[in-house]
Amino acid sequence: MKKKLGSLLLVGTLVMSLLFTGCNKGGGNTPAQGGNTPSGSGTIKVGVVNNPPSESGYREANVKDMEAVFSAENGYELKTFYSLKNDEQLQAAQGFITEGVDYLLVSAAETTGWDEVLKNAQEAGVKVYLFDRMIDVDESLYEAAVVSDMSAEGDLAVQWLLSQNLDEYNVIHIQGAMGSDAQIGRTGALDAQFASGKMKKVVQQTATWDEAEAKKIVESVINSGEKFNVIYAENDGMAKGAVAALDEHGITHGVDGDVIVMGFDCNKWALRELLAGNWNYDGQCSPFQAQVISDLIQGKTTATAKKIINEEKGFDAKTLTQEDIDTYGLGE
Amino acid sequence: MKDKLKNIFKGGLGQLTIPIIAILVLIIFNLFRDPSFFRITVELNNDGNRVLAGNLISIINAASELAILAMGMTLVTAASGGQDISVGAMAAIAGSAFVKILKYGGNINGFVVFAAFLVAVIVAMIFGAFNGTLVSVFKIQPMIATLILFTCGRSIAYWINGGATPTVDSGIVKAIGGFIPGCPIPTPVIIVIAVAIIFKLVFHFTSLELFTQSVGINGSAARLNGINATWIKLLSFIILGACVAVAGTIGVSRLGLINHETLLLDVEMDAILAVAIGGNSLGGGKFKLAGSILGAYVIHILTITLYAMKVPSTDVKAYKAIVIIILVVIGSPVIKKWFAKTVARIRNKKSQVPVKGAQ
Incomplete structure (x- = not known):
């Protein structure tokens, strides 16, 4: 019986490993198919290794932006590979190098393990650009890294808030999932203001990006009868939750309202709230790196x-336009 | 009636003792901490309705989804002796289906909302039936069977939404998640009462309660007595599916937004907890819906109390855990037995005293 089980297990693992190698090959083939399209001599071959668009609204916009900028009209031949798994990404990157792309663009799933592949790229004369995320490798292995600075994003928002010149700042601060990059960056700038005494912290709670939780937090402040005039929510969804609480308690908000509402991410629906004057500010961690990289490749900068x-x-x-929503808004 | 009262005094509140004591303790704690915690006011909201407001209203309002899920979860627990951990993911699917249909209709009127809700219910019942089939027909442990949907449910919701977080702007949807114009009570609370009444009626007019309990206590014995155990288990999962759809619809309607990643996040654990706090055995068998509903409110009184105390974000879960450990330990059979023994001993001593005095 035990023997039988053992052999079964063995066969099972064999089949599984075969299946998985098959999968990996399949993954590697996708970019190769892209390479079959005939290309003129003037086109620049670009291989993009990215996370899948399904990851988030941010990624969706990021992928669309890449596809739009590195298009055939702009003189590029684009090959893409999307995965959340580092090893699959590494394999795909190696595949792109073997196929002989001119440029390799990487947004890595993990910061480690890229040395070997990037060295291969260097030897093959493939120039590497990192976007969105840094990788733990020697700087000489890539041309440049175009990344977001989450704390700059928080600073920008807080500077805007300071520029409103309110008599006093009583802030409800609704945080994202503790420890995430976005939360740390967006919290940092505001924490500095709390520490300096310029702004008063009415409450600082995490709603872990959950809209309903954000509503509960604001509700509990309203019920306690404490004064507040700013809601700083670290993403759009939580800002919407907070506003729902305000609406239910008859508190005005937005432009000309009693409470300033700030969100992040710049979803299209959120920007429409801004345009309608229901919210005051929306910050964005920009997913648009493609143009910067394209300019670098073409020597414009x-x-x-x-x-x-x-x-x-x-x-x-007050300054948002419909055009901004169409250009910079995420999602639908 | 008199007998009933006598029973309560004699045997305590039975399995409802723990949740009722928990609620009383939390209320007394809040009374000492800040009596204004219980203030209820009538306010004019931004839609021009006069509505009730205050922490108590927040609590019973916010606990609505959990209370509905806890009712369904109780039934599944009783029948199958296991729990469905996919309710949060299923709610995301149901909510997404609800919004999808609303978006399809273009002009949102009462009929479209009703149709969308109906679709959400059907979709959730199908997924519930999927879970139920795995459990009842293929005899897979409930937690393993529902692990499948727990893992992939939110991805399915993602596909339905096309990756975005669609929003709906409609007065009717707003009324479902907030207030019906002219009614000061939050609509979700009314929905909870309605669902509870439906359960009560079903239990009154059918033998579902009895059958579920007998299947949970001893499946083979129930089968030998002519009860279709497979069907009863499957039915409990389908009923839970309907509850999930109602909860998902409320969740979506509160903000007019479906975020498949965060809608009713981690609610499955809270729902199981509510069932446990309510004094129901997680191993199946006898059950009391009222216990689970009270359990749901206990969890939310705790949450809102912690928010009102402004416990730092990073500590909230730790405090919650401490209270829950205490509740669950008090409700454990060992402590109950010990308590019963001690009470009996004290009683014996008391009854012996007058005898001695008479001598």
Whole structure:
């Protein structure tokens, strides 16, 4: 019986490993199929290794942006590979190098394990750009890294808030999932203000990106009768939850309202709230790195440093236009 | 009636003792901490309705989804002796289906909302039936069987939404998740009462309660007595599916937004906890819906109390855990037995005293 089980297990693992290698091959083939399209001599071959668009609204916009900028009309031949798994990404990157792309663009799933592949790229004369995320490798292995600076994004929002010149700042601070990059960056700038005494912390709680939780937090403040005039929610969903609580208790908000509402991410629906004057500010960690990289590739700009901080955006309800929503809004 | 009262005094509140004591303790704690915690006011909201407001209202309002899920979960627990851990993911699917249909209709009127809700119910019942089939027909442990949907449910919701977080702006949807114009009581609370009444009626007019309990206590014995155990288990999962759809619809309607990643996040654990706090055996068998509903409110009184105390974000879960450990340990059979023994001993001593005095 035991023997039988053992052999069964063995066969099972064999079949599984066969299946998985098959999968990996399948994954590797996808970019190769892209390479079959005939290309003129003038086109620049670009291989993009990214996380899948299903990861988030951010990634969806990021992928769309890449596809739009590195298009055939702009003189590029684009090959893409999307995965959340580092090993699959590494394999795909190696595949791109073997196929002989001119440029390799990487947003890695994990920061480690990329040395070997990037060295191979260097030897093969493939130039590497990192976007969105840094990788733990020697700087000499890549041309430049175009990344977001989450704390700059928080700073931008807080600077905007300070520029409103309120008599006093009583802030309800609704945080994202504790420890995430976005939460740390967006919290940091505000914490500095609390520490300096310029702003008063009414409450600082995490709603772990959960809209309903955000509503409960704001509700408990309203019920306690404490004064507040700013809601700083670290993403759009939580800002919406907070506003729902305000609406139920008859508190006005937005432009000309009693409470300033701030969100992050710049979803299209959130920007429409801004345009309608229901919210005041929406900040964005920009997913649009493609144009910066394209300019570098085509020599329109030159990188002054290895690490290029992508310009972050923040929108004020008073100056926002429909055009901004169409260009910068995420989702539908 | 008199007998009933006598029974309560004699045997305590039975399995409802723990949740009722928990609620009383939390209320007394809050009374000492800050009596204004219980203030209820009538406010004019931004839609121009006069509505009730205050922490108590927040609690019973916010606990609505959990209370509904806890009712369904109790039934599944009783029949199958296991729990469905996919309710949160299933709610995301149901909510997504609800929004999808609303978006399809273009002009949102009462009929479209009703149709969308109906679709959500059907979708959730199908997924419930899927879970139920795995458990009842293929005899897979409930937690393993529902692990499948727990893992992939939110991905399915993602596909339905096309990766976005769609929003709906409609007065009717707002009324479902908030207040019906002219009614000061939050609609979700009314829905909870309605669901509870439906359960009560079903238990009154059918033998579902009895059959479920007998299947949970001893499946083979129930089968030998002519009860279709497979069907009863499957039915409990389908009923839970319907509850999930109602909870998902409320969750979506509160904000007019479906975020498949966060809608009713981690609610499955809270629902199981509510069933446990309610004094129901997680091993199946006898059950009391009222216990689970009270359990749901206990969890939310705790949450709102912690928010009102402004416990730092990073500590909330730890405090919650401490209270829950105490509740569960008090409700454990060992402590109950010890308590019963001690009470009996004290009683014996008391009854012996007058005898001695008479001598």
